[in-house]
Amino acid sequence: MVIATYSILAILALIIFSIFAKGIKALSWEILTQVPKGGYYYGKGGGILNAILGSLSLASGATFLAFIIGLPVALYINVFLIRQKKVVILIRFILDLVWGIPSIVYGAFGFSMMIFLGIQTSLLAGMLTVTLFILPIMIRSMDEILRTVPIGLSEAAYSLGSNKSELAFKIFTRQTVSGIITAILLSFGRAIGDAASVLFTAGYTDNLPNSLMEPVATLPLSIFFQLSSPVPAVQDRAYASALVLTIIILLVSLFSRGLGKRYHKTKINF
Amino acid sequence: MYLLNRIQRHRVNYTWMIVSLLLVASLPFLLFLGLYLKSFLLIHDYHLGDLLFSKVWKPGSGKFGFYPFIVGSIWVTLLAMFISAPISLLTAIYVTQYTQKRFLRIMHPAIDILAGIPSVVYGLWGILVIVPFISHFVGPLFGVQTLGYSILAAALVLSIMIIPFILNILIEIFRTIPVELKEASLSLGATQWQTVKSVLVKKALPGIIAAFGFGLARAFGETMAVLMVVGNVVKLPKSVFDPGYTLPALIANNYGEMLSIPKYESALMFAALVLLAVSLFFNLVMHFFIDRYNKFSA
Numbered sequence: 001m002v003i004a005t006y007s008i009l010a011i012l013a014l015i016i017f018s019i020f021a022k023g024i025k026a027l028s029w030e031i032l033t034q035v036p037k038g039g040y041y042y043g044k045g046g047g048i049l050n051a052i053l054g055s056l057s058l059a060s061g062a063t064f065l066a067f068i069i070g071l072p073v074a075l076y077i078n079v080f081l082i083r084q085k086k087v088v089i090l091i092r093f094i095l096d097l098v099w100g101i102p103s104i105v106y107g108a109f110g111f112s113m114m115i116f117l118g119i120q121t122s123l124l125a126g127m128l129t130v131t132l133f134i135l136p137i138m139i140r141s142m143d144e145i146l147r148t149v150p151i152g153l154s155e156a157a158y159s160l161g162s163n164k165s166e167l168a169f170k171i172f173t174r175q176t177v178s179g180i181i182t183a184i185l186l187s188f189g190r191a192i193g194d195a196a197s198v199l200f201t202a203g204y205t206d207n208l209p210n211s212l213m214e215p216v217a218t219l220p221l222s223i224f225f226q227l228s229s230p231v232p233a234v235q236d237r238a239y240a241s242a243l244v245l246t247i248i249i250l251l252v253s254l255f256s257r258g259l260g261k262r263y264h265k266t267k268i269n270f
Numbered sequence: 271m272y273l274l275n276r277i278q279r280h281r282v283n284y285t286w287m288i289v290s291l292l293l294v295a296s297l298p299f300l301l302f303l304g305l306y307l308k309s310f311l312l313i314h315d316y317h318l319g320d321l322l323f324s325k326v327w328k329p330g331s332g333k334f335g336f337y338p339f340i341v342g343s344i345w346v347t348l349l350a351m352f353i354s355a356p357i358s359l360l361t362a363i364y365v366t367q368y369t370q371k372r373f374l375r376i377m378h379p380a381i382d383i384l385a386g387i388p389s390v391v392y393g394l395w396g397i398l399v400i401v402p403f404i405s406h407f408v409g410p411l412f413g414v415q416t417l418g419y420s421i422l423a424a425a426l427v428l429s430i431m432i433i434p435f436i437l438n439i440l441i442e443i444f445r446t447i448p449v450e451l452k453e454a455s456l457s458l459g460a461t462q463w464q465t466v467k468s469v470l471v472k473k474a475l476p477g478i479i480a481a482f483g484f485g486l487a488r489a490f491g492e493t494m495a496v497l498m499v500v501g502n503v504v505k506l507p508k509s510v511f512d513p514g515y516t517l518p519a520l521i522a523n524n525y526g527e528m529l530s531i532p533k534y535e536s537a538l539m540f541a542a543l544v545l546l547a548v549s550l551f552f553n554l555v556m557h558f559f560i561d562r563y564n565k566f567s568a
Contacts, residue, residue: 001364004357005377008437011430012384015395022398072287073294080287091295093557098297100484100553101546102491104518108542109301111525112308135294163276165283193388196493196518200525220390224494227394242394249386257379 016246023243026236032244036206048241051222054209055245058123058202058216059192062130066138066187069131071180074142075168078149092143099136104196106133111200123209123216126202133197134187141186145179146172178259185256189249195220219245301546309540311533321540327504329534336541338504342421342514345507346496347489349425354433355482361433362440363466367452374441385434393498396427401499409511416511419501425510427495436485443477443563444470476563483556487549493518517541 034047081088110129119125149172157167173180195218203215204225219241226238274282306313312321312334324335365377404426405418447470455465471478501513502523521538 001360001368004360005364008357008361008384008433009380012380014399015387018395018398019391069290069293072283072290076287076291091291094295094298096557097550097553098294100487101298101301101549102488102493102518104491104493104521105301105305105542105546105549108521108539109304112304112539132297135297139294163280165280166276169283189386193386193390195388195390196522199522220388220494223390223394224498227397227498238394242391245388246391249388250383253382253386
């Protein structure tokens with residue numbers, strides 16, 4: 001038992017250490033601030049700014065869309081359907097099912113939708129696919145937080161004459177700010193790290209993202225492509241890109257922990 | 271101050287909620303329908319049994335046998351479960367029963383970070399560490415010549431990826447077991463380990479099975495990390511040191527070429543459909559177990 005527990009911690013340390021050790025050597029200012037130049041994939045100059053910005057814009061767009069769709073659903077479950085226990089259980093069940101679907105299936109689905117609608121591989125297509133993919137994560141984690149809102153708070157709001165949507169959007173959201181932000185950051189982390197769903201839909205380009213309808217580079221794919229190159233210098237850059245991606249993920253997770261603690265004070269306790 | 275009055279705002283918000291809810295609730299059906307329609311071309315022309323159990327994969331000449339990929343996926347998944355299941359179960363027991371609360375506070379961020387690392391990074395780490403480890407160390411140890419890109423490498427990387435996932439569920443389950451049960455057992459003179467073995471684990475069994483099932487479903491669908499270390503050779507693997515090919519890797523590897531042949535595209539969509547079906551099936555069954563667990567513990 002002890003061995004199992006500490007081996008997990010050791011493996012985590014090993015992963016972080018090897019990614020840092022390999023990546024830090026190849027990491028330079030040039031990689032972070034330039035787009036790939038001609039012959040980049042044969043070891044010539046340039047950087048992965050296209051992928052960094054592409055990933056950030058794709059992930060934030062998808063997170064935003066998922067938030068717009070996800071928040072009302074989570075609120076609806078917890079405010080309007082609070083008495084229909086069976087319906088709530090069914091919806092949660094469907095969400096859990098959808099959560100379990102592998103991201104490559106979303107990628108394939110997004111791809112077929114893309115052809116059906118006649119759009120090319122683009123930032124928009126990638127964004128929509130990733131939105132579908134993170135939607136269940138977003139809703140379920142908000143739902144878990146909204147469940148904890150005490151019934152007394154709803155009763156107090158009703159008794160002051162508020163209607164259900166006011167209760168939902170003004171009281172519930174305020175009570176659970178920290179949880180909602182955590183849910184958003186969690187989804188963002190998922191969105192930025194996933195490769196399989198954007199492989200078909202977002203495409204790849206050496207340019208900076210400048211339009212919704214054009215292909216966009218993403219960090220996971222840039223790692224993947226650079227790693228499959230036979231040139232050692234390009235592989236080194238893959239390690240650097242992996243380091244960048246890992247750092248972004250670590251920052252997001254750190255940030256969500258910090259925020260969670262900070263907003264805890266605004267909570268009303270019954 | 272507001273453009274609309276209260277009632278109108280309520281209506282807007284309500285519509286917004288309902289539309290979003292319908293969209294989300296119809297998602298699994300939409301996914302299934304979309305993929306089914308896309309793979310209809312293939313299902314229509316071939317016998318389903320032939321597709322799943324034929325060994326010949328030659329998309330150029332119209333032969334689509336998914337058997338090697340399915341077998342590859344099953345090998346990798348089961349092996350990964352075999353490695354990760356005992357580790358995560360033991361860790362969950364240790365963390366919840368044998369240590370203080372403070373330890374869990376160190377463990378939780380660690381699990382979260384492990385769960386948050388993107389699969390591409392796991393794949394890269396697999397190439398850096400696991401693949402050389404297998405080709406230089408594990409292979410010679412068993413007297414096998416191997417490049418390292420193998421079923422075993424994929425299973426090892428995969429098991430590390432799903433451990434945090436299973437562990438989270440298990441810790442949650444062990445924490446919901448009422449403490450009175452443990453106290454009753456201890457007061458009857460059972461040792462700590464006896465209590466764990468014959469009270470806690472027995473009590474939590476449906477939950478444990480469900481956690482493993484969710485992990486299994488997750489492992490079955492994992493794409494990038496496996497793709498990067500499994501070797502991608504269309505052949506029935508004979509041992510764990512052989513390279514293999516999994517269903518998700520098949521989809522991801524061929525997305526570029528598939529557009530030229532309609533049946534090829536249809537075949538890849540069929541692979542996605544199989545993945546979707548397996549994932550939905552496993553999650554359904556495991557929810558049944560979780561429900562049983564919840565009923566008993568209530």
